[in-house]
Amino acid sequence: MKLVDSKAKLPDTDKVTINLGLVDLAQMDLLVEEGFYTNRTDFVRTAIRNQLQQHQDAIRQTVVRKRFVMGMQRYARDELERVAAAGEQLEIHVLGLATIDDDVSPELARRAIASLRVLGAFLAPAAVKAALADRIHTS
Structure with missing residues (x-):
C-alpha cells in the first residue's frame, strides 16, 4: 500500500522497477x-x-472472496460518525484508492475503523494515519 499525504496530489501512476535478462x-x-x-x-x-x-476471473473471485471494494472508496466524517454512534466498526478492504476526509479526527477514525487493508493507495491526514497505524494491514 502506498501511503499518500492528504495535501499531496495523488499521482496517476507509480514507478515499478524490474530486472530483465x-x-x-x-x-x-x-x-x-x-x-x-x-x-x-x-x-x-x-x-x-x-x-x-x-487473470480477470481470478481477480474478480478474489475481490469477492476477500470483500474488496474496487476503485475509489471515500470515508467522510458523517459516515464514520454514524458507524461509531451505532457502536460498530468498519473493516475496510479497498483495491485501488481509499481516502479519509481531512475533517475526520484521529479519535473518530479509531472509534469507527477496526482494520484497513488497501492494495493501491491510502490518502488520509497524517494524524489519522498515525492513529490507525496498528490497524493498517499491508500484506
Whole structure:
C-alpha cells in the first residue's frame, strides 16, 4: 500500500522497477525498434494489461472472496460518525484508492475503523494515519 499525504496530489501512476535478462530486453528493444511499441514503457504496460486481462476471473473471485471494494472508496466524517454512534466498526478492504476526509479526527477514525487493508493507495491526514497505524494491514 502506498501511503499518500492528504495535501499531496495523488499521482496517476507509480514507478515499478524490474530486472530483465539481456535476451528478453533485446527482444523488447527489437519490437520497439520495429514500431510494435512506442518505447519500453509502452511494451511493459501492454504486457501487464494483457496479464491482468488474462487473470480477470481470478481477480474478480478474489475481490469477492476477500470483500474488496474496487476503485475509489471515500470515508467522510458523517459516515464514520454514524458507524461509531451505532457502536460498530468498519473493516475496510479497498483495491485501488481509499481516502479519509481531512475533517475526520484521529479519535473518530479509531472509534469507527477496526482494520484497513488497501492494495493501491491510502490518502488520509497524517494524524489519522498515525492513529490507525496498528490497524493498517499491508500484506
